[in-house]
Amino acid sequence: MTGTTERTRPMRPSLTRRRELVPPGRLAFRRFLRNPAAVVGAVVLILIVLAVVVGPLFVPWDPDVGELIDARQPPSAEHWLGTDLIGRDELARILAGGRVSLTIGFLAALLAVTVGTVVGTLAGWFGGVADAIISRIIDILLSVPAVLVIIVFAGILGPSLPMLIIVFSALLWPQSARIARSVVLSVREQEFVQAARVLGSRTRYIVLHHLIPGVLPSVIVAATILVADAVLSEAAVSFLGAGVQPPQASWGNMLNDSKSLTVLTLMPWLWLPPGLAIFATVLSTMAVGDGVRDAIDTRRNA
Amino acid sequence: MSALLTVDDLEVHFTARSFTGRKRVIRAVDGVSLEVAEHEALGIIGESGCGKTTTGRAIVQLEPATGGSMHYRGKDVTHLTGSARRAFNAHVQFVFQDPMSSLNPRMTVADIVAEPLRAYGRWNGRAGRDRVSELLDLVGLPPEFGSRYPHQFSGGQRQRIGIARALALEPEMLVLDEPVSALDVSVQAQVLNLLMSLREAQGLTYVMISHDLDVIRHVTDRVAVMYLGVVVETGPADEVLDDPVHPYTAALVSATPPSSPDEKRARIRLQGELPSASNIPSGCRFRTRCWRADEICATVVPPLSPKGDGNRAAACHHPLDLAAPRLREGIATP
Amino acid sequence: MTVTEPVLSLQSVNLELKTPDGYVRILRDVTFDVAPGEIVGVVGESGSGKSMTALTVMRLLPPKARVQAARIGFDGDDLATTSPRALRRVRGKRIGMVFQDPMTSLDPVIQVGRQIDEAYRIHHPGVGRAEARAQTVRMLELVGVPDAANRARQYPHQWSGGMRQRAVIAMALVNDPKLILADEPTTALDATIQAQVLDALARARDELGVAVVLITHDLGVIAQFASRVIVMYAGGVVEVATTRELFEDSRHPYSAALIQSRPGAHRRGEPLVAIPGRPPLMTDLPEGCPFAPRCASPYKSAVCVTDRPELERSVDGRLSACHFRDHHQEVVA
Numbered sequence: 001m002t003g004t005t006e007r008t009r010p011m012r013p014s015l016t017r018r019r020e021l022v023p024p025g026r027l028a029f030r031r032f033l034r035n036p037a038a039v040v041g042a043v044v045l046i047l048i049v050l051a052v053v054v055g056p057l058f059v060p061w062d063p064d065v066g067e068l069i070d071a072r073q074p075p076s077a078e079h080w081l082g083t084d085l086i087g088r089d090e091l092a093r094i095l096a097g098g099r100v101s102l103t104i105g106f107l108a109a110l111l112a113v114t115v116g117t118v119v120g121t122l123a124g125w126f127g128g129v130a131d132a133i134i135s136r137i138i139d140i141l142l143s144v145p146a147v148l149v150i151i152v153f154a155g156i157l158g159p160s161l162p163m164l165i166i167v168f169s170a171l172l173w174p175q176s177a178r179i180a181r182s183v184v185l186s187v188r189e190q191e192f193v194q195a196a197r198v199l200g201s202r203t204r205y206i207v208l209h210h211l212i213p214g215v216l217p218s219v220i221v222a223a224t225i226l227v228a229d230a231v232l233s234e235a236a237v238s239f240l241g242a243g244v245q246p247p248q249a250s251w252g253n254m255l256n257d258s259k260s261l262t263v264l265t266l267m268p269w270l271w272l273p274p275g276l277a278i279f280a281t282v283l284s285t286m287a288v289g290d291g292v293r294d295a296i297d298t299r300r301n302a
Numbered sequence: 303m304s305a306l307l308t309v310d311d312l313e314v315h316f317t318a319r320s321f322t323g324r325k326r327v328i329r330a331v332d333g334v335s336l337e338v339a340e341h342e343a344l345g346i347i348g349e350s351g352c353g354k355t356t357t358g359r360a361i362v363q364l365e366p367a368t369g370g371s372m373h374y375r376g377k378d379v380t381h382l383t384g385s386a387r388r389a390f391n392a393h394v395q396f397v398f399q400d401p402m403s404s405l406n407p408r409m410t411v412a413d414i415v416a417e418p419l420r421a422y423g424r425w426n427g428r429a430g431r432d433r434v435s436e437l438l439d440l441v442g443l444p445p446e447f448g449s450r451y452p453h454q455f456s457g458g459q460r461q462r463i464g465i466a467r468a469l470a471l472e473p474e475m476l477v478l479d480e481p482v483s484a485l486d487v488s489v490q491a492q493v494l495n496l497l498m499s500l501r502e503a504q505g506l507t508y509v510m511i512s513h514d515l516d517v518i519r520h521v522t523d524r525v526a527v528m529y530l531g532v533v534v535e536t537g538p539a540d541e542v543l544d545d546p547v548h549p550y551t552a553a554l555v556s557a558t559p560p561s562s563p564d565e566k567r568a569r570i571r572l573q574g575e576l577p578s579a580s581n582i583p584s585g586c587r588f589r590t591r592c593w594r595a596d597e598i599c600a601t602v603v604p605p606l607s608p609k610g611d612g613n614r615a616a617a618c619h620h621p622l623d624l625a626a627p628r629l630r631e632g633i634a635t636p
Numbered sequence: 637m638t639v640t641e642p643v644l645s646l647q648s649v650n651l652e653l654k655t656p657d658g659y660v661r662i663l664r665d666v667t668f669d670v671a672p673g674e675i676v677g678v679v680g681e682s683g684s685g686k687s688m689t690a691l692t693v694m695r696l697l698p699p700k701a702r703v704q705a706a707r708i709g710f711d712g713d714d715l716a717t718t719s720p721r722a723l724r725r726v727r728g729k730r731i732g733m734v735f736q737d738p739m740t741s742l743d744p745v746i747q748v749g750r751q752i753d754e755a756y757r758i759h760h761p762g763v764g765r766a767e768a769r770a771q772t773v774r775m776l777e778l779v780g781v782p783d784a785a786n787r788a789r790q791y792p793h794q795w796s797g798g799m800r801q802r803a804v805i806a807m808a809l810v811n812d813p814k815l816i817l818a819d820e821p822t823t824a825l826d827a828t829i830q831a832q833v834l835d836a837l838a839r840a841r842d843e844l845g846v847a848v849v850l851i852t853h854d855l856g857v858i859a860q861f862a863s864r865v866i867v868m869y870a871g872g873v874v875e876v877a878t879t880r881e882l883f884e885d886s887r888h889p890y891s892a893a894l895i896q897s898r899p900g901a902h903r904r905g906e907p908l909v910a911i912p913g914r915p916p917l918m919t920d921l922p923e924g925c926p927f928a929p930r931c932a933s934p935y936k937s938a939v940c941v942t943d944r945p946e947l948e949r950s951v952d953g954r955l956s957a958c959h960f961r962d963h964h965q966e967v968v969a
Contacts, residue, residue, distance in 0.1 A: 191404035198362050198396045199418040199467065200388040209417075213408045349826035456914040486681040487853060488911035491897035495907050513827065516856075520899035520908070540904060557831035559856025561900030562883045571835065572828045575796045 038291020116176030124184025224289030313369030412448030537614030677862030732808025749788025
């Protein structure tokens, strides 16, 4: 009898507040849109990626070949950003260099985050000896000076794009592994994971439906920071001459090309654009990462 | 009535390492024996740290038993893994105390309730969705709530979701760990009513763990009182709570606030507090706080032995007298 | 009921708190008196405003909180118009507070006794250490701490939860206050320990004559310890009655249902009187009586949905915020 009275009186949560009915994902997106720095960052980042991907189609110059006769021209109608020391179009090189820098940045970050998430999740999930070993490896890798290692590897293997991506990701994954591990450690102890076990869910289901969705937001944030990290590292390594090799352009080696005093003082069009490109990319990915973190912070989910 | 679940001398010990590196064994459950008959509701009461929740979790395999044995329908279920564990959990389900943390905040209610169906391959499109609607309806929630997320519900509604999920596999037995203690008083009554009507309608067997004697008295048939990892008294719920034999039960009953200003309770005030489960007193565990304790209590462990008409048992060297039989006649029906 | 001047007198206390969605009204015209030396219970569900009422009296509110009160009379002063500086001399001296979690009220790195000494010496400048310690030990003994002189030299982590809560009560009592506000003082404790701590509070009342406002969700605690009860719902007082009146002849359907929803009030296995639904959100209060959507009173009628009832006296002098306050309220399952 109680059952029937209960059933005829279903309780409805207040419908007047629309916010209550929105899924957490969309709520998070709305919060992201309310963060001006993050939105500006996202727009800038999208513009940079678009320019780098489709831009070269509209620039008639070959980024790797130049006419010496055109060397060191300041910006003009023909060469919008001028030409470099051997007459290559600076705009074409910025766009081509951006492809290289962003490819390295995104691929290295993606690889690092994937490896880091898997390794960190395993460490957090299994704990014990596996965790102890992985954690020590992470500690060791985090204490390695990245630039030095790359210079050494460039010396042994010869510098190449795949080498750079692999070495960067090998050095960057521990950061995301550490984050993934700590998140898994906390999610693993949540009651809904215990509940899943009692409900008979297999480990694969628990990992796919409870663990990964819990880990993903923090990992996405880590990824944006890694992209910025990798772009900066590429610039630093290429500036030192151990990274992307001429004639192929990258933002880092374009800065390297402009390190003479005459260029620095007299030809700002050669170092200002790549410098600004690195600056804008790093700053906007950081802003996006911050925005994502604030948006998915469940403590604001009230 | 045959025993559905038998727990014999169950032990759940944890090893903790202090920061100086010394090992301490925490004897959370230290020799618990219980019998749960089919369609019965057994209550386990006691204060925090008495091992009642650990016992319940051990029954559903959430804590590994370090000693003793458990049998379900005669089959050994002490240590189950893999498919045997899954087969067992299809029959014996668990309802958690905190309906917020036991529901994944990133999953919709429908997905939460469907999780056990998917785990057991009983999810196939339409039929699965119908089953979820049916389950939500069963616990008094409109089926259209399935597309929402746990944070959009009140505590009582979330606990209903937890109950619907536990019922998805049509279990025979539910272990309920403090199912209403996280809820407001007025909402507790809703959930208790639901649990009582579900038990009747579905023929369920309950093991209900609670610190609230009124809740246990109202819902359960039989009760086991735990203190520091052992059962100190068992018997029919109203007999034990109206007329306790073990001094600890008497103290617990007297410490429970009355339900009206007129109700007068014997004022037994225990001295001291619960000893640590890693440093259990010799002999009777309750002796350090007991006003009837003497030398024998410090040396000899009192066994759980029958009292009164045999329905009841207590582990005490100096049990309290049962009240005049006249008082109990009306209640003691076989 | 009492001819003596009340020690605490709240008249139309309103509170608004700032949320991301603007100001939300948390308390609405909260009005009640506390007589000297009496134990008054304040009951209500989470979100009913019972804790906020205590925090408003003490002005321990989050930033940008807005308080509007006709009067918060305390021992001859009006706390509603007292400056924050002067309020500091009231808090901890003339009004003591006891919170739910004793750990938040005790500093883990200072000896328990010293913390109570300090509480005393702050309000008694010029008092020596020995004299303060004597007062501390007196108070610890009063609340039933055995071997008080020695235990006072221990640190909070060496005390059990129940003992810590006694220490907090001793600290609240050390300056001989007129009033103690105890907010769920035993909710974190087990039944046998809860009984010990509440006994200590009752003994303090008996020996020192301090009035106690006991905020709790547990009607059993009220039944046992309080002489009068204030029932709160959705930020307002819905009924004020003596404990006996409340339990036997409630004049508000919410209090009646609350009492009858307890398992102890029913025969075993019988369906309990459940209040359907849940308390309204303070951002989304119904226009009429806030309890109307959940009310199962046979007297419920159209006026309940349109007009908000005020806390007023019935013909026979009972205080209730129900249009049908003249009727005994009983809810049947």
